[in-house]
Each structure stands twice: as structure tokens, then as C-alpha cells.
Amino acid sequence: MILTLKNSEYNFNKKKKIIVSYLVSGKGSNFQAVAEKIINGYIKADNGVVISSSSNALALEKSEKLGIKSIVINPENFKSKIDHETEIIKTLEFYKTDLIVTAGYMRILTPLFVNRYKFRIINIHPSLLPSFTGKNAQQQALDYGVRFTGCTSHFIDEGTDTGPIILQSPVEIKSDDNINTLSARILKEEHKILTESVKLFCENKLILKNNRVIIKT
Ligand code: GRF
16 A cells, blocks of 8 residues: 555555455444455455454454454553554554554554554544544443434544544434434444445545545545
8 A cells, every 4th residue: 555645635445355354342343344245345455364452352253254363462461552553563563454444443552553553543433533532432422411312433643533534424322312222323324334435445536635635526
């Protein structure tokens, strides 16, 4: 993946087929949504590797079922965050990763990692950013009493949930919603916009102009 600076626009030039790898910590439904679309050819890319921060992550079972290689790189086995990420980078490089999808990855990446993969890490967050960053975004939306929340796919930068936004999808909060009903409706939208974002990236249709992601038509 080469990032070229062209007339003050960043252009995502793609090589023939992008290799997509995943960082996960939990259920892995977002990973599954993207990986299946790669397998069925909707997204023209190859699945690389699934890296889990936990050996209990359901995402590991999902990757096995889909025939995608997975590995547990548990932060507890490393002296420092940097050592942990160095191992992750080694694995990503071994699988020749072009694009990283953080799909329910519950750890903050260091600036070192983020800058190494600048504009090559896509995250999915369950709120309409910049509202409700960090953990429990759905509960934050319920507690605040907003009428609409939703989800956002974005490139990761050095901040928490602050990078350039790719796609967003609004979800209305109903008066009888609780955390489970609301999270389930948001999750469905997460799958859609994350999949579309990866597809757009792989089709070389994303351009970064200042902090805005422009979608080529
Ligand atoms: C999703 O809402 C995701 O945005 C959040 O964790 C939830 C579970 O995601 N970070 P997944 O099923 O593990 O992809």
C-alpha cells in the first residue's frame, strides 16, 4: 500500500489485491461480516490473519469456521505495550497485511503502531462520532437521552476515536429501548458500514483531503 501525496490530497493507491487482517478481542461479528464478504467475492481482497488479544474471544471460533488463520497475542505475556505491539506487527508483516481492521479490539494502539500503519487501520465505533467516544458508547447515548445515535467507521489516528471518518449510519433511539435492543440495532449497521468502508478502500475509492475522507465516484 503506497500513500501518495498528490495536489494536497492523499490518494490510496492499491496494489493488485489488498490483504486484510483483523485485530479482535471479543465476539468478532464485525470481523465475520467483512471476512465473509471477502470470501464471497463482494470485496475484492484476501483475508490475512486474525489477531486476538484474548484466548477466549469467540472471534477465534469464527475464524476457524471460515478457514482464516488466527493467533492469540495476549498482552499479559509481554513486558510492555511496545513489546506486545512489536509481536503484532511481526505477525501482520508475516501475512503481508495491507489493511488492518480493528473489529471490537478493546485496546488503545500506541502512536508508534498507528503511525506505522497511517490510514491503513479502519475502526468501527458504535456511536455517531465525535459524540460518545471510548467505552460503552451505546449506554452513553441512552444516558444522555439523544434521539439518534448510530455508528461510525473511521481511520485510526493517535487519539481515541478521533481519526478521519469514512462512513456513518444513524440509528433512532426508541422510547422502550434498553442497552441490548439498541446495541443490536447499531451492530447491524456496524456490519454494513464497516463492510462498505473496506470495500471502498480496496477499490481505491478513498481520498483524504485535510481531515475529510472523500469518496471517489
Ligand atoms: C461492537 O459494537 C463494536 O463496535 C464494539 O464491540 C461490539 C462487538 O463487536 N467495539 P464484535 O461483535 O466483536 O465485532
